Amino acid sequence: MKILGPDLLVFGVDHVPACCEFLIEYGLTPVGVTDQGGRFEAMDGTGVLILSSDDPSLPPALSSGNTIRETIYGVQDAQTLEAVGRELSKDREVRRAADGSLHCTDDLGFAIAFQVTVRKPYAAAATLTNAPGSPPQRGPNQVAVDPDAQIRPRTLSHVVFFVPDAARMEAFYHRLGFRVTDRFTGTGAFMRPEGNADHHALFFIQTPPFMQGCEHFAFHLGGPSDVIQAGSRLVAKGYQSYWGPGRHIFGSNWFWYFNSPMGVHVEYDADMDLHDDAWTPREATIGADASQLFLMQHREKWSPGGPPPA
Amino acid sequence: MSAGTVLCRFDELVDGEARGFDPQKGGQDTLFGVRRGSRLYLYRDLCPHATSPMAWRKDEYLNRRRDRIVCFAHGAQFEIETGRCLLGPCIGQSLQAVAHAIDDRGNVRLV
Numbered sequence: 001m002k003i004l005g006p007d008l009l010v011f012g013v014d015h016v017p018a019c020c021e022f023l024i025e026y027g028l029t030p031v032g033v034t035d036q037g038g039r040f041e042a043m044d045g046t047g048v049l050i051l052s053s054d055d056p057s058l059p060p061a062l063s064s065g066n067t068i069r070e071t072i073y074g075v076q077d078a079q080t081l082e083a084v085g086r087e088l089s090k091d092r093e094v095r096r097a098a099d100g101s102l103h104c105t106d107d108l109g110f111a112i113a114f115q116v117t118v119r120k121p122y123a124a125a126a127t128l129t130n131a132p133g134s135p136p137q138r139g140p141n142q143v144a145v146d147p148d149a150q151i152r153p154r155t156l157s158h159v160v161f162f163v164p165d166a167a168r169m170e171a172f173y174h175r176l177g178f179r180v181t182d183r184f185t186g187t188g189a190f191m192r193p194e195g196n197a198d199h200h201a202l203f204f205i206q207t208p209p210f211m212q213g214c215e216h217f218a219f220h221l222g223g224p225s226d227v228i229q230a231g232s233r234l235v236a237k238g239y240q241s242y243w244g245p246g247r248h249i250f251g252s253n254w255f256w257y258f259n260s261p262m263g264v265h266v267e268y269d270a271d272m273d274l275h276d277d278a279w280t281p282r283e284a285t286i287g288a289d290a291s292q293l294f295l296m297q298h299r300e301k302w303s304p305g306g307p308p309p310a
Numbered sequence: 311m312s313a314g315t316v317l318c319r320f321d322e323l324v325d326g327e328a329r330g331f332d333p334q335k336g337g338q339d340t341l342f343g344v345r346r347g348s349r350l351y352l353y354r355d356l357c358p359h360a361t362s363p364m365a366w367r368k369d370e371y372l373n374r375r376r377d378r379i380v381c382f383a384h385g386a387q388f389e390i391e392t393g394r395c396l397l398g399p400c401i402g403q404s405l406q407a408v409a410h411a412i413d414d415r416g417n418v419r420l421v
Contacts, residue, residue: 162399211398263398
């Protein structure tokens with residue numbers, strides 16, 4: 001089943017204007033956003049939908065108070081959508097919405113939906129690197145750094161859930177063609193859907209039931225420099241860094257996580273590994289040594305030698 | 311944190327709002343307070359669950375109605391007066407209150 005990954009994450013929040021402000025600063029593009037909320041899109045059309053927690057169009061809230069209300073997955077085509085519908089109809093009610101999308105709950109009660117993907121082709125430059133020993137990617141006079149560069153999230157990368165039964169979640173998404181790429185022992189699995197080579201579109205963290213919800217989501221940026229430049233801009237505006245910048249081991253993606261008014265972490269990531277079915281999943285115990293290759297921490301602007309002489 | 315450190319003048323604090331403090335001047339707020347009338351509720355900026363700073367942006371520690379403290383790491387909600395977590399990942403645990411006094415010049419001072 002060619003599921004491509006999450007197309008849209010739906011949140012029901014306490015403070016709609018704060019969430020809208022945050023997601024715009026994060027770099028997403030507001031589409032039809034009003035005082036009541038709306039959609040925030042990356043370059044390929046994937047995104048986040050913000051609505052007030054009492055909006056009647058939302059699926060019910062989780063009892064944990066977590067603000068995630070629905071995860072809408074994009075699938076490759078109408079045939080795949082029907083295949084997903086047939087599989088899930090075996091043991092649960094699947095509702096078809098007016099736009100053709102299919103809605104149900106997964107085995108732990110998270111609202112999920114499936115639609116023919118909104119992901120559209122887009123072109124965006126790679127970060128070019130000059131590495132001695134290899135042909136240069138940037139020729140003479142081609143300057144890499146632009147302090148005013150516009151940095152936009154390119155595509156919705158992944159979503160991570162606190163779950164009371166990680167093994168059950170893994171088994172459920174396996175039914176839909178997701179593969180395990182790596183695993184933290186006793187914590188949960190990284191999974192990629194059949195239609196996407198990215199190391200993970202999903203990751204589960206085993207927790208007590210009262211924590212169930214979204215831990216974080218991430219959009220891909222163009223490269224590590226984009227992650228650090230965009231994150232530094234958020235810090236300069238007073239946003240609260242949680243973890244980063246750094247580089248993960250599983251997935252190899254660069255990361256920087258921030259607190260958000262949705263009450264979930266929001267991550268910038270870049271340069272994630274790709275996998276296919278020839279890959280053998282690794283397993284490690286979660287912890288600082290296993291989850292980060294390195295961690296850099298922010299410091300206010302500084303340069304060696306101190307300020308110029310008065 | 312040393313006793314006697316002055317955080318701010320009490321009358322600089324906006325009634326009903328929160329404010330973060332960085333008494334060690336490390337570039338990261340480590341305390342925050344919520345003023346309610348003549349009272350200041352002062353806590354370490356440290357979520358009992360995530361062991362991390364709690365605001366989503368400088369001084370943003372409260373929900374929209376300004377009647378709960380929220381950790382914007384994972385959405386835990388705390389009672390302002392007691393620091394007790396009422397909902398979320400650290401339910402039943404509490405924020406660490408920080409002893410302070412308002413001196414005769416109107417300064418909020420750690421004790």
